[in-house]
Amino acid sequence: MESKEQPKTHKRRFWRFFTLLGPGLVTGAADDDPSGIATYSQTGAQFGYGQLWTALYMLPLMMGVQEACARIGMVTGKGIAAVVREHYSKGVLYTVVGLVVVANTINIGADIGAMASAATLIVPVNFVILMLLFTALMLILEIFTSYRNYARILKWLALTLLAYPITAFIVKQPWLTVLKASVVPHMELSFAFLFIITGVLGTTISPYMFFWEASQEVEEAKENGTMQQGKPLIHWHSIRAMRLDNNTGMLISEITTWCIILVGATVLHQSGVKDINTASDAARALEPLVHSFPHAGYLSKLIFSVGIIGLGLLAVPVLSGSAAYAVSEAVNWESGLNLKLKRAQGFYGVIIIATIVGLTINFIGVDPVKALVYAAVFNGVAAVPLLFLIIKISTSDAIMGEYKSGLLSKIILWVTFIAMGAAAVAMFYTVGKGLI
Numbered sequence: 001m002e003s004k005e006q007p008k009t010h011k012r013r014f015w016r017f018f019t020l021l022g023p024g025l026v027t028g029a030a031d032d033d034p035s036g037i038a039t040y041s042q043t044g045a046q047f048g049y050g051q052l053w054t055a056l057y058m059l060p061l062m063m064g065v066q067e068a069c070a071r072i073g074m075v076t077g078k079g080i081a082a083v084v085r086e087h088y089s090k091g092v093l094y095t096v097v098g099l100v101v102v103a104n105t106i107n108i109g110a111d112i113g114a115m116a117s118a119a120t121l122i123v124p125v126n127f128v129i130l131m132l133l134f135t136a137l138m139l140i141l142e143i144f145t146s147y148r149n150y151a152r153i154l155k156w157l158a159l160t161l162l163a164y165p166i167t168a169f170i171v172k173q174p175w176l177t178v179l180k181a182s183v184v185p186h187m188e189l190s191f192a193f194l195f196i197i198t199g200v201l202g203t204t205i206s207p208y209m210f211f212w213e214a215s216q217e218v219e220e221a222k223e224n225g226t227m228q229q230g231k232p233l234i235h236w237h238s239i240r241a242m243r244l245d246n247n248t249g250m251l252i253s254e255i256t257t258w259c260i261i262l263v264g265a266t267v268l269h270q271s272g273v274k275d276i277n278t279a280s281d282a283a284r285a286l287e288p289l290v291h292s293f294p295h296a297g298y299l300s301k302l303i304f305s306v307g308i309i310g311l312g313l314l315a316v317p318v319l320s321g322s323a324a325y326a327v328s329e330a331v332n333w334e335s336g337l338n339l340k341l342k343r344a345q346g347f348y349g350v351i352i353i354a355t356i357v358g359l360t361i362n363f364i365g366v367d368p369v370k371a372l373v374y375a376a377v378f379n380g381v382a383a384v385p386l387l388f389l390i391i392k393i394s395t396s397d398a399i400m401g402e403y404k405s406g407l408l409s410k411i412i413l414w415v416t417f418i419a420m421g422a423a424a425v426a427m428f429y430t431v432g433k434g435l436i
Helices: 002-019 023-031 034-051 053-076 080-087 090-119 127-144 147-170 175-183 191-204 207-224 236-271 279-290 296-331 345-361 368-394 397-403 407-432
Strands: none
Touching (some): 034 053, 034 175, 034 191, 034 368, 053 080, 053 175, 053 207, 053 236, 053 368, 053 397, 053 407, 080 090, 080 207, 080 296, 080 368, 080 397, 090 127, 090 207, 090 279, 090 296, 090 345, 127 345, 147 279, 147 296, 207 296, 207 368, 236 279, 368 397, 368 407
């Protein structure tokens, strides 16, 4: 009898664990968007194993920042922009919202371009036509369908990311060298090195993630009926469940990051490809996965393209949605992806404008793959002042009460702020000193 009950108990625990996963898991999945894949691939191709250690050291920072953002949403029942509107000056509010909207719009444009560029590897359709089709598809789905159902479907496409861990373990690796590079930090005082490391930080600890997860925690509370008269009913067990969700999402995200850098280093860097200029260059990293097939080159492009397109379809609505949350909360508009267009015209208007402006960025002549890395670097710089504000909010007695950040949270947040600020300053320093 005991042996029959045991599997059932394990099954119940397994499904109970997955029912706790929500905004944290989606945020972690969206973090490995096309911009992330391009930046991590470029890192591995350009510097080999030199920046492999960043995945390990970014994990606690990423967990700490996103936990603080989610906690702000849960405790206040408001998104970050709404909290800033209530407790800080208009100058601070408009600066914060401006940074998020600009960073997200650039990222949207880069992701749309990358999706179209990846699609041209497998279908003989004009690049511009593909961009227009993807843009229209995402706007229609985001405005007229439930994002929860939309994301549920697209998360299956995110499974294509498994191609990177599988490739990492198929290829013969110098594991002692890899393990050492994963633990022992390596630094170079050059613009190229600091530019990419700023991009790695920026595409991992991104401004849009701060606003998205906080707002999604509010959406979850409304949907679950734990909001009464605009105030959340919160307990420490809710915080613990959120932390489990958040940490799971961030862990999966960083394992994927490590694998993408490793594959880029082993497959591309060691074969002499040190600069990724096209989607085709990036797709070559997956060729060892299908090398025994007759059409290995095409299959690697297919896997890469499906992954980029699927993650782009998942990430662009997150980017435009977080921008819309920020603007709507700043001016006190109705907001939420669960609302119909008629009830939240301003909210959806921001989504439409941010997506279309992002689309137009692709017509200024920047290569789609390079644009992804530039977007990541911009995020790395923009995140610094936003992190300072998150520290101020999450540690405030007046705003957070008994749920304010404890000592460990404060240490992680300040270390993240200093690390990202130092990377950005060092990058600009090398420009000033002519070390490019």
